[in-house]
Amino acid sequence: MTSVGYAEERKTLAWLHEVKFGILHHDTGGLWSGFSRESGVDFNLEAIFSPHVNFLGGAFRPAFGGSANTAGDTSKLYTDIRWQYEHASGMFFGIGVGAAIHNGKLHLVRDDRKALGSRVLFHIPIEIGYRLGARTSLSVYFDHVSNAYLADDNEGMDTLGGRFGYRF
Numbered sequence: 726m727t728s729v730g731y732a733e734e735r736k737t738l739a740w741l742h743e744v745k746f747g748i749l750h751h752d753t754g755g756l757w758s759g760f761s762r763e764s765g766v767d768f769n770l771e772a773i774f775s776p777h778v779n780f781l782g783g784a785f786r787p788a789f790g791g792s793a794n795t796a797g798d799t800s801k802l803y804t805d806i807r808w809q810y811e812h813a814s815g816m817f818f819g820i821g822v823g824a825a826i827h828n829g830k831l832h833l834v835r836d837d838r839k840a841l842g843s844r845v846l847f848h849i850p851i852e853i854g855y856r857l858g859a860r861t862s863l864s865v866y867f868d869h870v871s872n873a874y875l876a877d878d879n880e881g882m883d884t885l886g887g888r889f890g891y892r893f
Contacts, residue, residue, distance in 0.1 A: 738893045742786060743773040747866055747888030751794050752839065757869045758881035762839050763829075765796025767884055769866070773807065783810035788821065792868075792884060798838060799829030799882060801870060803848040815856040817864075823848045825870045832878050842876030854890070862890035 747769040754761030771790030778785045786809070791802040805823030825848040833840040847870065854864025866888045871881030 740775050741772060741893050742775040742777075743890050743892040745769070745771045745773070745790075745862075745864075745866075745888045745890040747771075747886050749792060749866065749868075749884040749886030751792075751796070751798060751884055753883045753885045756867070756883040756885065758871070758883045760880075762837060762880070763794070763796070763798035763882070765794045765798055767792040767794050767800070767886070769884075769886070769888065771888075780808065781810070783808050788823070799827050799841070801825045801827040801829075801846075801848075803868075803870075805848055805850060807850065809852075811856070817852075817854050817856065817862070819850070819852040821848075821850045823850075827870065829882075831876075839880045839882050840878035841870070841872065841880060841882065842878035843872040846870040846872050852888070854888075860892045862892070864888050864890065 749767040751765045751767045752761045752763040769792045773788045788805045788807045793800045803825035805821040807821035809819035811817040825846045830838040850868040852864050852866045854862050856862045867885050869883050872879050
């Protein structure tokens with residue numbers, strides 16, 4: 726690709742900062758939610774957008790993503806405000822807060838699905854990783870969804886796994 730072609734491509738994608746793809750263990754027990762009831766693997770895809778605000782050596786950026794469960798259990802879409810700090814060594818750390826919508830159960834019907842209590846949940850992601858190069862990264866990703874006891878049922882759910890990132 727010529728430098729003019731690259732500049733045009735970069736200008737077209739100026740609103741998109743990074744895309745991440747991951748494979749996550751669904752409803753991981755022993756973490757924030759405390760126990761596991763659902764099964765399967767989640768395929769996760771997330772877009773992190775370019776508009777940012779610098780703060781404490783890192784940057785706040787908007788993110789939008791989703792996780793699809795392979796076993797037919799709870800899947801979700803989410804949007805966050807994410808703060809990420811990147812060290813010169815290539816290590817990075819990110820944390821965020823946002824909202825998620827899901828297709829899971831609201832109340833306990835059977836003992837094989839979580840009772841999440843509300844269709845809209847809080848979403849809290851945490852990520853630590855390493856930049857392999859200027860454009861690529863590998864990371865360990867954790868996220869938690871729950872309604873923060875704003876509804877009667879609030880079993881919450883955690884996912885944990887690895888992600889690959891590509892920066893534009």
